[in-house]
Amino acid sequence: MNIGVVLDNEFDNDHRVQKEIRVLLSEGHSIFLLCFDFGxxxxxxxxxxxxxxxIHKKIKDALVLLSTNFVFYEFLWKQHITSFIIKNKLDALHVHDLYLAKAAKKGILASPFSIPLxxxxxxNYPAAINSYEWATKGWRKHIVQPKKWYKKEGEYLKYANNLIVLSNYFKDNLLQRFTFLKATPISVHPNMPDFESFESFKKNDFPVAFESIHPTVFYFGVVAKRRGIIDILPWLIQLLEKGKKFHTLIIGPIDKADKRLFNSYINHPVLKNNLTYIPWSDVKYLPAYLKKISIGLAPFQVNAQHDSGIANKLFQYMYGEIPILATKCKxxxxxxxxxxxxxxxxxxxxFDENLTKLIENPELRKTLGAKGKKELLKLYKEKADCNFIEIYK
Structure with missing residues (x-):
């Protein structure tokens, strides 16, 4: 089949989309990709x-701000999707993220091909946009009006012939809230890392030297209050003040809105000597860091967005046989x-009790880490991250 993939972002660093495309290619499909070019x-x-x-990134961001109530962004994508379908004689369209569903359906209807979407x-986009500072604070909240997406969700889901979601919990939640979805095939595709890529990354050493004589607590990903990592920084300070011996390694870019608060914590006189912050590192160096750390953090704030799926960092920790300390997102x-x-x-x-257990008990860390790797290998054996391919069979 000729399958068109649509992504309203750059493609080169979107590992989930890249992996899905590799799976589709392995099944013999021809893949055509439509995405943004930010120069x-x-x-x-x-x-x-x-x-x-x-498109200039700032123009794209402005169109997204207006997209709840104005059709500029929808019209842009509809026009490009129609041309994309016609040019490549597509047999199917695979579109990423809820907000592109309407533009994609209109793009299909404006083409001479009646293809599935x-x-x-x-x-969980309605929950996600209602958690973003840029969408809910100041003057932007009056333009974005993020709460409207709770009403739009059902309409946009109806445009799809097939759905792909992050977890069984999210699938069950959608089926419970939207009874019309019982007639729509829904595939679960967890955010598992590409195993072969990670195996090839083993030979890489990390570009920023890092050593600690104490157990190391690790967080990898975007640094933001909504991700929970900033919430636990004062807790780490309290534990260090109580005499606990550990080091913290954080790798990832900071959300602009949270930069001042984050810096105030990491420059605290107690924490700054027991924390290493690296603003960015390519994922290809992650296996090298995993060899040096003791505990993987998944401190996400518990809400509908984070309940909907398992962040890829958990699977990355499991790959490295690292025990996880996490919040109770479903x-x-x-x-x-x-x-x-x-x-x-x-x-x-x-948090205090369980982090202390992990810091003071290397055998417990080893046992939990081994169980994580075993479960991950089981998921790969069952091809849990390839079930979506049934859509195209």
């Missing part, structure tokens, strides 16, 4: 045909409890 240097791809839409939900709680690969917490007391 950066991009890779070339021999096995897929890439069409990039040139698969909608790939990377997150999907990640289910994974951790079923596999026995980590400990959970609801509050500071539980």
């Amino acid at each position: 950066n240097a991009y890779k070339t791809y021999n096995d897929i045909e890439v069409t990039r839409i040139p 698969t909608l790939d939900l990377h997150e 999907a990640q709680q289910e994974l951790i409890e079923n596999s026995g690969c980590g400990l959970l917490y609801d509050n500071f007391e539980e």
Whole structure:
């Protein structure tokens, strides 16, 4: 089949989309990609045909701000999707994220081809946009009006012939809230890392030297209050003041809105000598860091967005045989409890108790880490991250 993949972002660093495309290619499909071009240097791809839409990042962001109540962004994508379908004689369209569903359906209807639409939900978008500072604070909240997406969700889901979601919990939640979805095939595609890529990354050493004589607590990903990592920084200070011996390594870019608060914590006189912050590192260096750390953090704030799926960092920790300390977001709680690969917490007391257990008990860390790797290998054996391919059979 000729399958068109649509992504309203740059493609080169979207590992979920890249992995899905590799799976589709392995099944013999021809893949055509439509994405944005923000004027950066991009890779070339021999096995897929890439069409990039040139646009300034600030213009794209402005159109997204207006997209709840105005059709500019929808019209832009509808026009490009129609041309994309006609040019490549597509047999199917695979579109990423809820907000592109209407533009994609209109693009199909404006083309001479009656093709099915698969909608790939990377997150619970209504819950996600209502958690973003840029959408809910100041003057922007009056323009974005994020709460309207709770009403729009059902309409946009109806445009899809097939759905892909992050977890069984999210699938069940959608089926409970939207009875019309019982007639819509829904595939679960967890955010598992590409195993072969991670195996090839083993030879890489990390670019920023890092050593600690104490157990190291690790967080990898975007640094933001909504991700929970900033919430636990004062807890780490309290534990260090109580005499606990550990080091913290954080790798990831900071949300602009949270930069001042984050810096105030990491420059605290107690924490700054027991914390290493690296603003960014390519994922290809992650296996090298995993060899040096003791405990993986998944401190996400518990809400509908984070309940909907398991962040890829949990699977990355499991790959490195690292025990996980996590909040009780539904999907990640289910994974951790079923596999026995980590400990959970609801509050500071539980965080203190469980982090202390992991710091002081290397055998417990080893046991939980081994269980995590075992569960991950089981998921790969069952091809849990390839079930979506049934849509195209």
